[in-house]
Amino acid sequence: MAKYKNHILVCGGTGCRASQSEAIAANLQKAVDENNLGNDVQVVKTGCFGFCEKGPVIKMVPDNTFYVHVAPEDAEELVLEHLVKGRKVERLLYIDPETKAPVSDSRHMDFYKKQLRIALRNCGFIDPENIDEYIARDGYSALGTVLEKMSPEEAIKVVKDSGLRGRGGGGFPTGLKWELTYKSESDQKYVVCNADEGDPGAFMDRSILEGDPHSVLEAMAICGYCIGADTGLIYIRAEYPLAIKRLKIAIDQAREYGLLGKDIFGSGFDFDVSIRYGAGAFVCGEETALIHSMEGMRGEPTVKPPFPAQSGYKGKPTNVNNVETFANIPAIFLKGAEWFNKIGTEKSAGTKVFALAGKVNNVGLIEVPMGTTLREVIFDIGGGIKGGKKFKAVQTGGPSGGCLTENHLDLPIDYDTLLASGSMMGSGGMIVMDEDDCMVSVAKFYLDFTVEESCGKCTPCRVGNKRLYELLDKITLGKAEEGDLTLLRNLANVIKDTALCGLGQTSPNPVLSTMDNFPEEYEAHVKDGKCPAGQCRALMQYVIDQNLCVGCTLCSRVCPVDAISGEKKMPHFIDSSVCIKCGACMEKCKFGAISVQ
Amino acid sequence: MAKVKIPDNKVQELKDICKSFNNDPGELINVLHQAQQLFGYLPAEVQEIVADEMNVSVAHVYGVVTFYSFFSMLPKGKHPISICMGTACYVRGAEKVLDEFKRRLDVKVGETTPDGKFSLSCLRCVGACGLAPVVTIGERVYGRVSPDDVKKILDEY
Ligand SMILES: Cc1cc2nc3c(=O)[nH]c(=O)nc-3n(C[C@H](O)[C@H](O)[C@H](O)COP(=O)(O)O)c2cc1C
Ligand code: SF4
Ligand code: SF4
Ligand code: FES
Numbered sequence: 098m099a100k101y102k103n104h105i106l107v108c109g110g111t112g113c114r115a116s117q118s119e120a121i122a123a124n125l126q127k128a129v130d131e132n133n134l135g136n137d138v139q140v141v142k143t144g145c146f147g148f149c150e151k152g153p154v155i156k157m158v159p160d161n162t163f164y165v166h167v168a169p170e171d172a173e174e175l176v177l178e179h180l181v182k183g184r185k186v187e188r189l190l191y192i193d194p195e196t197k198a199p200v201s202d203s204r205h206m207d208f209y210k211k212q213l214r215i216a217l218r219n220c221g222f223i224d225p226e227n228i229d230e231y232i233a234r235d236g237y238s239a240l241g242t243v244l245e246k247m248s249p250e251e252a253i254k255v256v257k258d259s260g261l262r263g264r265g266g267g268g269f270p271t272g273l274k275w276e277l278t279y280k281s282e283s284d285q286k287y288v289v290c291n292a293d294e295g296d297p298g299a300f301m302d303r304s305i306l307e308g309d310p311h312s313v314l315e316a317m318a319i320c321g322y323c324i325g326a327d328t329g330l331i332y333i334r335a336e337y338p339l340a341i342k343r344l345k346i347a348i349d350q351a352r353e354y355g356l357l358g359k360d361i362f363g364s365g366f367d368f369d370v371s372i373r374y375g376a377g378a379f380v381c382g383e384e385t386a387l388i389h390s391m392e393g394m395r396g397e398p399t400v401k402p403p404f405p406a407q408s409g410y411k412g413k414p415t416n417v418n419n420v421e422t423f424a425n426i427p428a429i430f431l432k433g434a435e436w437f438n439k440i441g442t443e444k445s446a447g448t449k450v451f452a453l454a455g456k457v458n459n460v461g462l463i464e465v466p467m468g469t470t471l472r473e474v475i476f477d478i479g480g481g482i483k484g485g486k487k488f489k490a491v492q493t494g495g496p497s498g499g500c501l502t503e504n505h506l507d508l509p510i511d512y513d514t515l516l517a518s519g520s521m522m523g524s525g526g527m528i529v530m531d532e533d534d535c536m537v538s539v540a541k542f543y544l545d546f547t548v549e550e551s552c553g554k555c556t557p558c559r560v561g562n563k564r565l566y567e568l569l570d571k572i573t574l575g576k577a578e579e580g581d582l583t584l585l586r587n588l589a590n591v592i593k594d595t596a597l598c599g600l601g602q603t604s605p606n607p608v609l610s611t612m613d614n615f616p617e618e619y620e621a622h623v624k625d626g627k628c629p630a631g632q633c634r635a636l637m638q639y640v641i642d643q644n645l646c647v648g649c650t651l652c653s654r655v656c657p658v659d660a661i662s663g664e665k666k667m668p669h670f671i672d673s674s675v676c677i678k679c680g681a682c683m684e685k686c687k688f689g690a691i692s693v694q
Numbered sequence: 695m696a697k698v699k700i701p702d703n704k705v706q707e708l709k710d711i712c713k714s715f716n717n718d719p720g721e722l723i724n725v726l727h728q729a730q731q732l733f734g735y736l737p738a739e740v741q742e743i744v745a746d747e748m749n750v751s752v753a754h755v756y757g758v759v760t761f762y763s764f765f766s767m768l769p770k771g772k773h774p775i776s777i778c779m780g781t782a783c784y785v786r787g788a789e790k791v792l793d794e795f796k797r798r799l800d801v802k803v804g805e806t807t808p809d810g811k812f813s814l815s816c817l818r819c820v821g822a823c824g825l826a827p828v829v830t831i832g833e834r835v836y837g838r839v840s841p842d843d844v845k846k847i848l849d850e851y
Contacts, residue, residue, distance in 0.1 A: 111820065111821045111822050112821070112822040112823070112824045112825060115822045115825055115828075115835035115837055116825065116837060149822075149823070149824025149825075150824050152824060152825075295818075296781075296819075297779070297780035297781050297818035297819045298780040298781030298782040298783070298784075298818075298819050298823055299819065300819065300821040300823060303821045304821075335727060335764050336764070336817065336820065337821065373723075373724070374723060374724060374727055375762075375764075376723055376726070376727070376762030376763070376764035376765055377762050377763035377764035377765075377817075378761060378762050378763060379818075390723065391720075392720050393718075393719050393720040393721060393722035393723055393758070394722075394758065395757055395758055395761040396761065396762070411720075452782075452823060454781070454782035454823040454824070454826065455781070455782055455785045455786070456785060456786070460782070460823060460824040460826070461824060492781070495781070526781065528781045528782060528785060530785055534785060539785075542781070542784055543781075546818070549763075552761070657797065679790075679793075680790075681841075
């Protein structure tokens with residue numbers, strides 16, 4: 098990178114690409130060439146910067162100026178003003194929501210101040226399609242050190258001492274898992290990277306693979322050396338075409354440089370990696386199901402033990418780790434186990450990446466030390482709730498997790514605290530909800546997901562979750578009876594205790610946690626036939642206030658089902674037996690005459 | 695279901711795909727991915743050929759195809775519309791957007807319009823949650839879609 102004086106980093110993550118960041122990069126390159134700056138300025142397409150809310154984003158290096166909501170048309174002005182004349186383009190700077198002043202240096206933005214980037218250390222800084230940029234940031238030197246100076250036992254000890262725990266959800270100590278697989282005797286062993294990322298609404302692993310694929314490859318090779326495997330497999334969702342493309346490029350480049358393949362660094366150690374595709378089944382994220390899927394079968398889980406460490410892919414000892422777990426490994430070897438262990442809390446060392454989404458101002462990809470509070474994440478980094486609404490709940494752990502409330506905001510984020518409060522760390526999805534979200538509907542949303550994704554192998558999950566869903570549906574339709582809430586809770590507990598795999602064992606969590614934290618909301622649905630958040634359509638009545646309606650006829654014209662009648666200039670009236678509760682009329686009425694009851 | 699006749703040259707291409715994976719049953723999912731790319735979907739006839747080539751039962755292939763939501767046994771429309779129903783999109787109103795698509799196209803999720811132009815499906819998170827709610831049509835990604843935008847989007851096609 099040093100060859101150039103200036104770099105323009107353009108976010109090339111899926112989010113920003115969806116809003117034309119490719120065209121922006123192309124136009125920037127054109128403007129650079131037209132101004133004869135080609136020798137001084139390099140345009141780099143990086144992985145995700147994390148600040149997706151304000152995308153497409155670009156960053157000028159070395160002065161760290163951060164431009165947001167950039168459009169392809171802005172390219173010429175950016176080059177002319179910023180690079181040629183040395184003036185910042187004020188209108189594209191980020192405006193601090195509190196001080197209302199533009200912030201130019203990304204390091205001074207609240208969004209980045211509380212973050213600590215280990216797994217994401219290279220995301221948004223390097224060109225993921227160029228191995229030299231990874232190497233320039235000490236890439237593959239951890240692998241070199243391990244191969245040249247350490248025995249497998251010594252290297253495993255480093256991982257154990259670091260305190261790293263699995264980032265795929267379970268939080269199993271990584272060093273211990275490596276040791277178990279190392280101790281399993283076999284002629285052939287495998288390293289598997291779990292990039293299935295099934296939690297809907299989460300994009301941590303995808304962003305790491307898109308922004309820094311080599312860190313995962315390097316870590317897999319280190320793992321291979323430690324456990325005695327010469328083959329690595331990455332199981333990735335077919336829905337992630339960009340991540341797949343960049344992984345393929347990275348694998349090819351690493352082979353070309355001799356960093357994958359035979360006799361790496363002249364150490365006699367062979368290791369190569371290939372890619373396997375998922376095909377859209379959430380349960381395949383579970384490690385035994387994942388292994389069956391890689392063998393070309395239906396991705397159904399099997400009872401553990403045997404654990405993959407004993408008998409996994411093709412019946413051989415297999416070490417399965419998550420993408421983010423792997424991304425931490427090179428940093429641990431470069432900076433030492435002690436350094437890593439000091440970050441975070443006593444039992445949860447290091448950092449965690451979260452995909453912050455939902456009703457927060459700054460949707461994006463963040464990484465914070467374990468022990469950071471939910472409040473810091475949602476209000477300091479996330480910039481609070483959108484549109485000045487009131488915070489209601491935050492969901493962590495995806496379909497296996499739970500909803501936490503206002504009362505939990507000051508809890509430190511770590512594996513054990515989240516579990517004790519009825520949710521879980523999960524893989525890192527974090528969805529923020531506001532006063533307009535109905536908790537019964539949210540629980541129903543997750544159950545709908547589970548019902549669709551249950552593999553059907555065991556009855557509690559296949560049938561039980563369906564019944565849970567039906568009960569929730571009944572509640573949101575206002576047809577539930579007194580006893581249904583007890584039934585709901587009992588059934589949820591039975592499924593939790595009897596399902597075969599992690600999917601079924603955790604699927605009732607969204608129901609139980611919302612019932613525990615928002616009992617009054619469930620009761621309002623059942624006893625009063627009301628949805629306090631105004632989300633459940635069946636429980637809503639659109640009415641026109643006869644005193645406020647001026648008879649402009651706007652509402653009757655937008656109504657898709659002709660439910661509104663009334664003479665011109667006379668108060669209108671909604672026939673609730675026809676109304677489909679789409680809300681179009683309420684949005685259109687300029688006199689605030691239509692409301693929901 | 696009506697029988698689909700597969701042209702001979704396509705049959706050969708399909709056989710070549712199987713061969714490129716050494717007809718190894720462990721590679722079945724990779725083979726099906728490529729077969730779906732070739733045909734756009736996986737009708738029974740394609741599954742039969744794959745089963746034959748890879749020396750597994752048709753039931754096994756069928757079991758795998760139906761297990762994974764990425765594989766489809768029905769042809770997609772010319773412009774496949776997918777509404778993201780991931781959590782981030784859901785809390786930002788994806789359901790209302792879906793309803794509007796259903797209403798305007800008069801099809802259910804998983805169906806194709808009678809003229810074969812559009813098909814409607816849901817998927818879980820395309821990874822552009824910052825732009826929620828997200829809709830994709832073919833390769834195009836539409837962000838921050840509101841029900842009001844639906845007509846305009848459809849008119850583009
Ligand atoms: C239903 C279910 C879905 C899962 N989905 C994922 C996933 O998408 N990604 C992942 O890394 N782990 C997932 N896991 C956890 C894996 O089974 C496994 O524990 C993990 O990949 C191990 O890696 P780690 O120790 O590095 O976390 C899932 C588990 C269950 C029960
Ligand atoms: S709990 Fe659900 S997903 Fe897991 S094995 Fe049983 S049916 Fe399949
Ligand atoms: S809510 Fe929709 S269907 Fe009902 S009256 Fe208003 S516009 Fe018509
Ligand atoms: S939830 Fe829709 S893009 Fe992630």
